[in-house]
Amino acid sequence: MNKYHIPVMLSESVSALDLQDGRIYVDATFGGGGHAGKILEGGKSLQLYAFDQDPDAVAQSKILSTKYPDNFFMIQGNFANLRTGLALKRIKKIDGILFDLGVSSHQINKPERGFSFSLEGDLNMRMDQDKxxxxxxxxxxxxxxxxxxxxxxxxxxxxxxxxxxxxxxxxxxxxxxxxxxxxxxxxxxxxxxxxxxxxxxxxxxxxxxxNKEIETLTTALKEAEEALNPNGRIVVISYHSLEDRIVKKFFKYEAKDCICPPEFPKCICDKVSSLDILTVKPITASKQEIAINPRARSAKMRIARKREVL
Ligand SMILES: C[S@@+](CC[C@H](N)C(=O)[O-])C[C@H]1O[C@@H](n2cnc3c(N)ncnc32)[C@H](O)[C@@H]1O
Missing domain, CATH: 1.10.150.170 (Putative methyltransferase TM0872, insert domain)
Structure with missing residues (x-):
């Protein structure tokens, strides 16, 4: 068992990415690398770029960089800067991205990080200690x-x-x-x-x-959608209704072909649908998973696929 963090909906989320060998993927929230490790098992020549703004997660990523020196690349930074972070590695387009939002068990269980209301620590709560x-x-x-x-x-x-x-x-x-x-x-x-x-x-x-979590998520979803190749997947696991609402609204908006008011006789907006929503309702964790990992109780996963540009 991963002591740093038990990944939530591991097989469901990784299979939602529809991995293909030779393609490029992003784990926007590396944490303890549970999802990243599973993605890397998905193909010998697949590449995974992972983000995390927490130096503890970056230190943890050394295990995977050693195991997969040619396939795994860690980027310390905020996922709101997705495209810049990837551009610095000369990557413009990706084939799938996973967001597993919020904080890791490691962050919550370390008293000095100040995230837990039941452990004595300073009132800190920064994921990125440079902020x-x-x-x-x-x-x-x-x-x-x-x-x-x-x-x-x-x-x-x-x-x-x-x-x-x-x-x-x-x-x-x-x-x-x-x-x-x-x-x-x-x-x-x-x-x-x-x-x-x-x-x-x-x-x-x-x-x-x-941690400006709402603002960064809103920016990152747009960046992710722009970076995806046609048929690429965007998979988001969220843990509270506020985040889930943002994801749901974003997917709905991007899936629309027209945003003109309904009373307009003809479309004049030029809006082009860029995503197909693959989950009408969010996917939740199984009872068995929740029994082992109570953190999975509040998890909601939504999936969308980038449309082909005609
Ligand atoms: C729920 S944990 C991810 C766990 C991971 N999927 C695993 O299997 O171990 C969320 C991680 O995302 C990071 N994170 C949250 N918001 C972020 C952001 N805006 N930019 C970069 N990393 C972020 C946190 O520091 C934390 O390590």
Whole structure:
């Protein structure tokens, strides 16, 4: 078993890529390399370019670079810069790309990364340690309105106002430096049977905000679609409704042939459909997988295929 991270929907997602030997693939979220390793088993002369913005994942990738020196190439960076990252390796077009979004178990289980509400650590939450913004800054300096917006928008938290108020009251007494301080502040203003979910939602909201996860996903999906060769696949596994909604909307928009208002008698938009959606409803993990790996419970996988240009 991979100690770094157990890959979710491993065989389903890799077979969704429809691997062909000799072609070029991208794993946009390398993590512990579980998906990458399986992709590399898919053909002797297939090439895999992997991205991750976390130096821990890049260190982990050495195992695969040693095993597949001619087929595997790691790029440290944000997947929002997909095309630039690939261009630096002289790659313009790809035949499939996988996004397995969010954080890895390794990141969550390392207390000093500050992602977990149940492990004591500094309020950090950066995937990319070179970025300046940390959870500490958000929690200790952001005004009430902004905190409330972040908790509502990225955590879909109904008690956003109450929690933001309590954070401000407590930070006026002393700096909120650790995950446990923040957890206690949430616990103290939420009914006890609701507090675990509230903590999960607030930590998720801050993490999404700190890492600009929504903005980067939106940019990366467009970059991926542009980089794909005809018939190339884009496979996305997401773990919360916010991400899944972005993927669903993007696929729907790109699959449309016309975006004119319905009352227009004739199409004047010149929109060309670029994707075929292969999953009307998202694919979810099997009961057996969820029993072994509870993280798979919230996973939703969507697949689309690049259209032939006529
Ligand atoms: C769920 S894990 C991927 C696990 C991986 N599929 C495996 O089998 O081990 C997500 C990984 O994506 C990385 N990541 C998330 N957002 C990213 C982004 N915008 N750019 C680059 N890497 C990102 C995280 O650092 C993390 O290592």
């Amino acid at each position: 300046e913004l940390t959870a500490f800054e958000v929690v200790n300096t952001y005004p009430f309105e902004e905190l409330t917006r972040i908790f509502r928008e990225y955590g879909e938290e109904k008690e956003a106002v109450r929690i933001a108020n309590n954070i401000i009251k407590e930070r006026n007494k002393k700096e909120i430096k650790t995950t446990q301080q923040l957890s206690t502040i949430i616990e103290n203003c939420i009914l006890s049977h609701k507090s675990i979910k509230a903590k999960a939602r607030i930590f998720q909201a801050i993490r999404i905000y700190v």
